Amino acid sequence: MNPIDQIVADRDAARHASDPNADVCFLATTDANGHAHVRTLVLREIVENRFGVYMNRSSPKWQQLTENNGYELLLFYPTRQRQYRLSGTVQEIEPASVDSNWNMRPAGSKYMDYFYREMAPQSSTLESRQVLLSGIDSLKNRYPDPHDLLPPDLAVGLDLVITCIDMLDISNPDRIHDRIHHFLKQGTWVEQVLVP
Numbered sequence: 001m002n003p004i005d006q007i008v009a010d011r012d013a014a015r016h017a018s019d020p021n022a023d024v025c026f027l028a029t030t031d032a033n034g035h036a037h038v039r040t041l042v043l044r045e046i047v048e049n050r051f052g053v054y055m056n057r058s059s060p061k062w063q064q065l066t067e068n069n070g071y072e073l074l075l076f077y078p079t080r081q082r083q084y085r086l087s088g089t090v091q092e093i094e095p096a097s098v099d100s101n102w103n104m105r106p107a108g109s110k111y112m113d114y115f116y117r118e119m120a121p122q123s124s125t126l127e128s129r130q131v132l133l134s135g136i137d138s139l140k141n142r143y144p145d146p147h148d149l150l151p152p153d154l155a156v157g158l159d160l161v162i163t164c165i166d167m168l169d170i171s172n173p174d175r176i177h178d179r180i181h182h183f184l185k186q187g188t189w190v191e192q193v194l195v196p
């Protein structure tokens, strides 16, 4: 089976098994000093080899991804006993899709995106949590109905366009795991067995 179809099938099975990781992914990047950073993100649509994630342009991860330092995306479905490590390139999702996704976000997340734009970038330092709560209160006073909030320019969607997949299956009871490296060559997935 094509490795993307395999991931989609594993994710569907993970969802049916109430796997806590079914809807998330773990994205690792490096900063300009070579320090590694990894964080959890909601994984949206998987279309062909494009894995959609949404974030704010004010965040360090956005800067790291667009500085083109490379990334690795980790999926682990405990209920399937499968790990996938994915890498490739990055493409912005078209603004219309970002906007319709943003409009469905919970009110708190929308106010946070306005906070990043009007008060402080994501992941920057605040004097106290009270500063954050006061800032959110002032946004709620200014925009009392969250339905009136329009998608801010800083909201962005990225397709992680995957060209390499390292699959590890640890379900064999004898602990002799199965590991396969897949890479795209002229539009076709090629596979190599790896020492697990």
Ligand SMILES: Cc1cc2nc3c(=O)[nH]c(=O)nc-3n(C[C@H](O)[C@H](O)[C@H](O)COP(=O)(O)O)c2cc1C
Binding pocket: 024, 037, 039, 040, 041, 042, 043, 053, 054, 055, 056, 059, 060, 061, 062, 122, 123
């Ligand atoms: C379950 C879960 C889902 C998350 N989903 C997202 C997401 O979709 N987009 C996002 O920007 N941050 C998401 N976060 C927060 C990130 O993990 C991270 O803390 C934040 O984006 C700041 O990351 P940065 O400083 O590396 O830019 C999520 C966190 C958790 C625990």
